[in-house]
Amino acid sequence: MPSIGTVVDPFGLWSRASLAVLDRVLASQWANDALAITLRSALAERAVLTVIEGRLGQAALAGAIRTGLAERAAAELVDSGALARILDSDEMEELVGQVLESRLVDTSIQRVLAMDELWIVIDEVARSPAVTDAIAHQSVGFAGQVAGELGERSRRADARLERIARRLLRRRPADDDADGAGGAIAMPEPP
Amino acid sequence: MITVTAVAVAPTDSAPPRRYVGLVTRALAFGLDAALINAIAILVAALVSLTFSVISVPHEVTVVVAALGGAVYLIWTVGYFTTFWATTGQTPGNRVLRIRVVPASGTRLPPRRALVRFIGLTLAIIPLFAGLLPILVDDRRRGLQDMLARTVVIEAEEEEPGASARGGRPAPPPR
Numbered sequence: 001m002p003s004i005g006t007v008v009d010p011f012g013l014w015s016r017a018s019l020a021v022l023d024r025v026l027a028s029q030w031a032n033d034a035l036a037i038t039l040r041s042a043l044a045e046r047a048v049l050t051v052i053e054g055r056l057g058q059a060a061l062a063g064a065i066r067t068g069l070a071e072r073a074a075a076e077l078v079d080s081g082a083l084a085r086i087l088d089s090d091e092m093e094e095l096v097g098q099v100l101e102s103r104l105v106d107t108s109i110q111r112v113l114a115m116d117e118l119w120i121v122i123d124e125v126a127r128s129p130a131v132t133d134a135i136a137h138q139s140v141g142f143a144g145q146v147a148g149e150l151g152e153r154s155r156r157a158d159a160r161l162e163r164i165a166r167r168l169l170r171r172r173p174a175d176d177d178a179d180g181a182g183g184a185i186a187m188p189e190p191p
Numbered sequence: 192m193i194t195v196t197a198v199a200v201a202p203t204d205s206a207p208p209r210r211y212v213g214l215v216t217r218a219l220a221f222g223l224d225a226a227l228i229n230a231i232a233i234l235v236a237a238l239v240s241l242t243f244s245v246i247s248v249p250h251e252v253t254v255v256v257a258a259l260g261g262a263v264y265l266i267w268t269v270g271y272f273t274t275f276w277a278t279t280g281q282t283p284g285n286r287v288l289r290i291r292v293v294p295a296s297g298t299r300l301p302p303r304r305a306l307v308r309f310i311g312l313t314l315a316i317i318p319l320f321a322g323l324l325p326i327l328v329d330d331r332r333r334g335l336q337d338m339l340a341r342t343v344v345i346e347a348e349e350e351e352p353g354a355s356a357r358g359g360r361p362a363p364p365p366r
Contacts, residue, residue: 078317155215
C-alpha cells in the first residue's frame with residue numbers, strides 16, 4: 001500500500017521545494033538577526049539553565065563519561081599539539097602565576113604541614129640508615145680533609161724551617177731536599 | 192751467612208721507606224694532645240669543684256683534694272702519652288697529623304722507654320724548648336726525647352686511598 005506522500009507528491013517536488021525554501025530562510029540576514037536576538041534574550045539563558053540543571057544535562061554528562069568523551073578530548077589535545085601550545089602560552093603562564101599567588105597555595109601548604117603523617121615520614125627518613133650513614137660519612141670525610149690539609153701544610157713548614165736552620169748553621173741540606181719537600185727518609189721499620 | 196743477609200733484605204724490599212717528621216708537624220700534634228688532655232682535666236675539675244661547692248668541708252680537706260687533683264693530673268698526663276706511645280705509637284694528635292712514634296730498632300716501644308721519652312720531652316721543653324731544636328738539624332729529625340728513648344717519629348701508613356696529597360714525591364730507595 002503506497003504512503004500518503006507518494007500519493008500526494010509522487011515526484012518529491014514538494015519536499016525538495018520545502019528544503020530549498022528552508023535553506024534560503026536560514027541563509028538570510030533576517031534569520032541571523034532573529035537568532036542573535038533570541039540568544040541574547042533571557043529566554044535563551046533560562047533555556048540553557050533548564051537544560052543543564054535538568055535531567056537532560058545529567059544525561060548528557062553521564063553519556064559523556066560513559067563514552068569516554070573526556071579521555072578522547074584529552075587524547076585529541078595531546079595528539080594535535082594543542083596542549084603543548086596551551087602550556088607554552090602567555091595566558092597559561094599568567095594563570096599559573098595567579099594560582100601560585102592565590103590563597104589556594106598557602107592554604108594547601110599549611111594543611112600539608114599540619115598533617116601528622118608528613119612529620120612521621122620526615123622522621124622516618126631522617127632516622128633511616130641511608131641518611132645517617134651519609135651524614136656520618138660526610139662529617140668523617142670533612143674531618144679527614146681538614147686533617148690532610150693541615151698535615152700537608154705543616155710538612156711544608158717543617159721543610160722550610162729545617163732549610164733555614166741548616167742554612168744558619170751552615171750544614172748541608174737534607175738528602176732528599178732536592179724537591180723542596182724536605183725531610184729525611186726513614187728506613188723501613190724492622191720486622 | 193747468606194741466609195741471614197736474605198732475611199735482612201726482604202723487609203727492606205717489601206716495606207716502603209717513610210719520612211721522618213719535622214718540628215712543626217710534631218708541635219701541632221702535641222698541641223692537639225695538650226688541648227685534649229686539658230679539656231678533659233678541666234671538665235673533671237669543674238665537676239669536682241661543683242661537688243665541693245654544694246657541700247661544706249674543712250679547709251684542710253680542700254687543700255688535700257687540690258693536691259690530690261694535681262697528682263691525678265700529672266698521672267693522667269704521663270699515662271696519656273706513655274700509654275699511646277707504648278701501644279699504637281700514636282696519640283690522638285699524632286693520629287690526626289698521621290705521624291707515629293716508633294723505636295729506632297724494634298717494632299714497639301716498651302712502656303719504660305715511653306716513660307723515658309716523656310721525661311726527655313719535659314727536659315727538652317724546660318730550657319725554652321731548646322731540647323727540641325736538634326729536630327731541625329738532625330738527619331733523623333730527633334729531639335732530646337728521641338735521643339734519650341732511642342725513638343724516631345715517622346709518617347704513619349696511609350689508611351685511606353687517595354690520601355697521598357700530603358707526602359710530596361715518592362720516596363727514593365733507602366740509603
